[in-house]
Amino acid sequence: MSNFAIGDQDFLLDDQPFRILSGAIHYFRVHPDLWADRIHKARLMGLNTIETYVPWNEHSPVPGAFVADGGLDLGRFLDLVADAGMRAIVRPGPYICAEWDNGGLPAWLFTDPTVGVRSSEPGYLAAVTSYMESVLALVVPRQITRGGPVIMFQIENEYGAYGKDKEYLQHLVDLSKRSGVDVPLFTCDQPFGTMIEDGSLPELHKTGTFGSRSLERLDFLRERQPTGPLMCAEFWNGWFDNWGTHHHTTDAAASAAELDALLTAGASVNIYMFHGGTNFGFSNGANDKGIYEPTITSYDYDAPLSEDGHPTAKYFAFRDVIAKHFPVPAEVPAPRAPVPASVAAVSSTAPVLTAVSTSLVRGTVPPVEVTGHYRGFYLYEASLPGGGVLSFTEVRDRAQFFLDGVPVGVLSRELGERSIVIPAGGRPQILLEDQGRVNYGQRIGEAKGLMGPALLNGVEVVDWEVGAVDLGSLEAFRASAVALPRGAASAGVAGPSVSFATFDAAGPGDRFLRLEGWTKGVVFVNGFNLGRYWSRGPQRTLYVPGPLIREGANELAILELHGSATREVGFAVGPDLGPDEK
Structure with a gap:
């Protein structure tokens, strides 16, 4: 058994100084048969630790469930990290951001309008407690103090950018300790304003998240935490993409220079991302800072290891930097070999519109959550007394309109569209796409679908048939x-x-x-x-x-x-x- 602690200036592994050289791999974004390969390639770059988030909504797709097998087998992932001779950092949220659907928070949680978001509201805390207990049952036995790889456990995630409910943070701390966490607890926040103080508690080790001006950010962090090791818990070496823009990249040499500055200053680091992976299915999130921007399927992130698990120029630039400060294995990963075209x-082919079962919902047009399905596509149907202008308060997120199966038009949240002309005669059908729930900011937890009232020529349309497309x-x-x-x-x-x-x-x-x-x-x-x-x-x-x-x-x-x-x-x-x- 070993121990891991926070000293006056360093992390301490069995009482000896230890520098964390970590890389982010989200097990839920990588096929499980490929986990070992990605972890091995992190070690070959010179890293000694693997960090991962835990997505609550993926593990708990419906209330009362906690799925932890197959691609969600967190225990197996951590065991593979240990098998590779590496350490692990676990960041369970319950909010993770990560450009992930709803920031990892389950959509079903907010079908009760009284439930709070990232706060000490009792309904939210009760659900969080159940989730965290399930995660801790997997993590606690895999702590370094019990022969496992886990050396640190995060409380919330960049909470200072959202709120400062200390009672909420204390609940997470108390729950973690009561469940057996005896490795250091930490928080991460951006080094701006009062975020670091707002997002943490005095007893928690504070880390920063940034991708540039490293020495300045570390100085900011040191001012707010005079002792203890410095750490960048998210060293942003790339960025994500949203539909309709370019593919974001960052210069490998510039990123490597920032990493070198960090290591030269004696700081620990977690590279976000080392390997981005993929937003399979309907798992992508979205941002909305006035304009709704859904994230694409690839989460390549311009990371050192590409989406399909191969080293990039950034991989070798980072490896060279790490080799200046620490021993690096001689083995290097092979480059990608072209596959046959x-x-x-x-x-x-099979039609979609006729394959959806719908149920009558009396009254105003409902959100899609009434179907009990929280991702994907939905069908709305209604009887209209005639043609005219059909309008909604908001469309979340993209609605295709049909009349007797013939396309009429599209309303897009991204474009701010809310009204459409419907011809008279025939039965309208509306195929609604949830393009990804907002993962950052105050719109987390919002409902999806057609936001009412629905008005035809100014008169409300009620009694809608609604169903989910079962995929x-x-x-x-x-x-x-x-x-x-x-x-x-x-x-x-x-x-x-x-x-x-x-x-x-x-x-x-x-x-x-x-x-x-x-x-x-x-x-x-x-x-x-x-x-x-x-x-x-x-x-x-x-x-x-x-x-x-x-x-x-x-x-x-x-x-x-x-x-x-x-x-x-x-x-x-x-x-x-x-x-x-x-």
């Missing part, structure tokens, strides 16, 4: 799919629909799916939801983790919302995340 064609299994779509008529590949497919293709493979191996000529939707490989695609970019390929591919025939399913100019999809030789700002 190929093409597959969809051969059958947990594609079996219903497979059963109803019909063969596409014979014709050229350029015949395309109409949306909204789920179309199926088959492709052969020699066995497992990474692929990069390119949907040139398709418009917007999501893709499944052998039933696994890879995430969203959108022709507006910047992202041009979707990463297909190798373990998803099996020898022989594989199934590709594409939920296309609008329509395609082709029936073909391509597998590219490598990733294409779009043009950067240079």
Whole structure:
């Protein structure tokens, strides 16, 4: 057994000074069969610690549940860190930001309007307690004091940017200690204003989050914490992307110089991200600082290790810097080898609008949470007395309007659109896409869907049929799919629909799916939801983790919302995340 403590100037591992050289890997953004590979490559860069968030909403998709197997097996992930001879830092939130849906907070929690957000409100604290106890049951036995890898445990996350409810923070501290946490507890906040003080408690070790002007940020932190080791708990070496902009990159040499300054100053560091991974399924978050901006599927982050797990120029620049200060293994990861390009064609398709079961909700138009589903697509239907201007208070986040199955138009939250002209006659249907819940700021926890009242020519429309598009299994779509008529590949497919293709493979191996000529939707490989695609970019390929591919025939399913100019999809030789700002 070992011990880990905070000394006057250093972290202490078994009473000896220890510098934390950590890299962020989110186990929930990486296929579990690839965890060991990513951890190993972190060690080869010279790191000695792996840090991860824990996403509450992923582990608890419905009230009372805590899923911790497969891709959510936090215990196995931490065991693999230990197997690699590395330490671990766990950051369980309960709020994580991370450009993750709702910042990691479960949407079901806020269906009760009395429940608070990141506060000492009793309903919120009760739910947090249940969640934290489940996480701690996995983490406490894996602390370094019990023979495991965990050396530190975070309380909340950049809380000073949101609030300063000390009773809430104290509840998290007391709960952690009562459950057996005996490694150091810490907080992280941005080194600006009063955030560091507001987001912490006197007994907690304070760390900073920043990506530039390192010495200045460390001085700011030292002023507010005269003793103890300095640490940048999130060294931002890249950035995330949202739909409709460029692919963000940061200069490898400039980032390496900042890292060198940090290490030369004697500070510890957690590189955010070392390996970003992917926002599979509907897990991406969004930002809203006046304009709603959903995050793309790739979380490559321009990190040292790419989305598909290969070293970049930044990897080797960081490795060289670390080698100036600490021993680094001689082994280096191999570069990416191009994969064969190929093409597959969809051969059958099933409509979406007729496949959704809806239920009547009396009164004003409801949010989608009434369905008991908290991500993805939803269908609204209503009887209108005639045509005219149909308007809403807000659309969250993107609504496609149909009349007897014929497209009428789209309302987009991103563009601030709220009203549409509906022709008379026929039954309107509205396909609503939750494009990702806001993960930062005061709009965390907000409802999704059509925000009422819904007005037709100024008169409220009530009594709506609402249902969720069930994509947990594609079996219903497979059963109803019909063969596409014979014709050229350029015949395309109409949306909204789920179309199926088959492709052969020699066995497992990474692929990069390119949907040139398709418009917007999501893709499944052998039933696994890879995430969203959108022709507006910047992202041009979707990463297909190798373990998803099996020898022989594989199934590709594409939920296309609008329509395609082709029936073909391509597998590219490598990733294409779009043009950067240079």
